[in-house]
Amino acid sequence: xxxxxxxxxxxxxxxxxxxxxxxxxxxxxxxxxxxxxxxxxxxxxxxxxxxxxxxxxxxxxxxxxxxxxxxxxxxxxxxxxxxxxxxxxxxxxxxxxxxxxxxxxxxxxxxxxxxxxxxxxxxxxxxxxxxxxxxxxxxxxxxxxxxxxxxxxxxxxxxxxxxxxxxxxxxxxxxxxxxxxxxxxxxxxxxxxxxxxxxxxxxxxxxxxxxxxxxxxxxxxxxxxxxxxxxxxxxxxxxxxxxxxxxxxxxxxxxxxxxxxxxxxxxxxxxxx
Numbered sequence: 001x002x003x004x005x006x007x008x009x010x011x012x013x014x015x016x017x018x019x020x021x022x023x024x025x026x027x028x029x030x031x032x033x034x035x036x037x038x039x040x041x042x043x044x045x046x047x048x049x050x051x052x053x054x055x056x057x058x059x060x061x062x063x064x065x066x067x068x069x070x071x072x073x074x075x076x077x078x079x080x081x082x083x084x085x086x087x088x089x090x091x092x093x094x095x096x097x098x099x100x101x102x103x104x105x106x107x108x109x110x111x112x113x114x115x116x117x118x119x120x121x122x123x124x125x126x127x128x129x130x131x132x133x134x135x136x137x138x139x140x141x142x143x144x145x146x147x148x149x150x151x152x153x154x155x156x157x158x159x160x161x162x163x164x165x166x167x168x169x170x171x172x173x174x175x176x177x178x179x180x181x182x183x184x185x186x187x188x189x190x191x192x193x194x195x196x197x198x199x200x201x202x203x204x205x206x207x208x209x210x211x212x213x214x215x216x217x218x219x220x221x222x223x224x225x226x227x228x229x230x231x232x233x234x235x236x237x238x239x240x241x242x243x244x245x246x247x248x249x250x251x252x253x254x255x256x257x258x259x260x261x262x263x264x265x266x267x268x269x270x271x272x273x
Contacts, residue, residue: 021076029111039064039088043080050127052084057137057144064088071253097144100183113152131271136160153206160211162256166196167224210239215246
């Protein structure tokens, strides 16, 4: 009887794990020497099958739990529908997803672009081909997705930004208000590598697809996103750019991020392994 009970318990645990959709993990970063809370959303995994992956970066002051509960509340169903694993790392409130030159404990570009990808590929049945791996984010996360995506061109094939905070030149007092100076130092001494508008040379030769959108009522971000779109168009860099009514809030992100994930899926479906 004891043996039967133990067998049934193990079977129950096994079934629970195989059907798990939302997984909370603490992933160790060697470069930062700390664990980073990460949410991994999977479809029901099938033996012998591999899955596309998309890394999703929250905005300033956000977190992974808020991402799937408020910002993209249907991520679990989308994961099953698209057969895609979504990875939601914690950006530590205000990391701006950079490798900070002034704070050794804030090295999120390397963590997400290298360490986290290596961990996910080693731990889950992913399709380990850049053509089936993407990264997107909104606001601070939009900046982070472009920053990381362009730097790791051989890792990500499609990069998305929704109402991204793309131009530090226009931040003014917000450079301090949004604590960008805490991770990048003084604006006057900021190297060009941190300016999105200076990345077009790398983007032109990256063989990546870029997807950008912004709400027309987003007074913080609309002008910089329009100007970046015009810059990419003038440089003949392939991209999608979308504007629709909405502000800098979850109501807009609900629809814009869902639309971007559908575009990511279209891109993946057009690729051959």
